[in-house]
Amino acid sequence: MSTEATQAHPRFALTTTVVLRETGGTAVLAKLKNISLSGCYLETPRQIAEGARVRVVLQVVDIHADVWGIVQRRDATGLGIRFTNGATVEDWKHLESFIRELHQTVASKSAAAPGRV
Secondary structure (H helix, E strand, O other): OOOHHHOOOOOEEEEEEEEEEEOOOOEEEEEEEEEOOOEEEEEOOOOOOOOOEEEEEEEEOOEEEEEEEEEEEEOOOEEEEEEEEEOOHHHHHHHHHHHHHHHHHHHHHHHHOOOOO
């Protein structure tokens, strides 16, 4: 059994619009506020029950990822989604690639910033 599921993945602040769809429901636009390989937080007025299965479609620049997840938490402004799988293996690979690019961008900005005391 892999320990990856129990390890925290780095979370990156990112504001963009995604498509959110409940299983069997209509699609709505939601605002992505942060993302990691394990999940994301979406601002949306849509009230979806905790434990509900949802689909999140991310389209950023040249990355398109269609992933499934479970609503882990719900608050007054949005939903915390835990990703479970891609709609296809390629979708999951696209998500991994996107997260890797975010990680590299943050790392290069940190390396370029002056040292902190």
